[in-house]
Amino acid sequence: MTEVRPIPDESRPLGRTTLLNAFRVAFSGFAYALRTQRNLQIHVAIAGIVVTAGLFFGLNRLEWCLIIVCIGLTGTAELLNTSVEVLVDLLSPEYHERARVAKDVAAAAVLCSALASAVVGVLVFGPRLAG
Numbered sequence: 646m647t648e649v650r651p652i653p654d655e656s657r658p659l660g661r662t663t664l665l666n667a668f669r670v671a672f673s674g675f676a677y678a679l680r681t682q683r684n685l686q687i688h689v690a691i692a693g694i695v696v697t698a699g700l701f702f703g704l705n706r707l708e709w710c711l712i713i714v715c716i717g718l719t720g721t722a723e724l725l726n727t728s729v730e731v732l733v734d735l736l737s738p739e740y741h742e743r744a745r746v747a748k749d750v751a752a753a754a755v756l757c758s759a760l761a762s763a764v765v766g767v768l769v770f771g772p773r774l775a776g
């Protein structure tokens with residue numbers, strides 16, 4: 646007979662163990678995406694280069710805010726894209742038009758954030774590299 650587990654009380658505030666577990670699963674998800682997604686590896690490498698360049702050029706507070714938001718936004722889009730890909734592969738391993746749209750739209754979200762980040766990068770570093 647299948648064991649029936651009690652449903653967790655979701656109204657209960659997060660205790661220490663639960664909070665730690667939330668971080669643990671999040672890091673595990675990030676590690677999976679980093680291990681399997683070449684695009685995320687490229688994003689992380691570019692983020693490292695941008696942060697190094699920022700330190701070299703001595704960005705001001707506002708510029709750092711923009712750079713950090715762009716890195717976070719692009720990384721988040723890539724992680725959600727990975728999540729959509731895994732879900733679509735699970736739910737629709739066969740070709741399906743709506744599966745295609747789901748994956749393409751998720752990929753478009755990555756493109757959108759990457760383009761916005763590229764524009765910010767040009768605006769922040771362009772004048773310094775030119776001058």
Ligand SMILES: Nc1ncnc2c1ncn2[C@@H]1O[C@H](COP(=O)(O)OP(=O)(O)OP(=O)(O)O)[C@@H](O)[C@H]1O
Nearest residue numbers: 682684730737738739740741742744745748749752
């Ligand atoms: N089940 C499916 N049904 C219809 N089209 C699909 C399906 N799976 C993938 N596709 C199409 O193929 C494209 C590439 O899908 P894939 O899963 O290889 O993603 P990817 O963008 O190459 O991801 P990765 O970063 O893992 O290489 C999708 O954007 C979509 O257009």
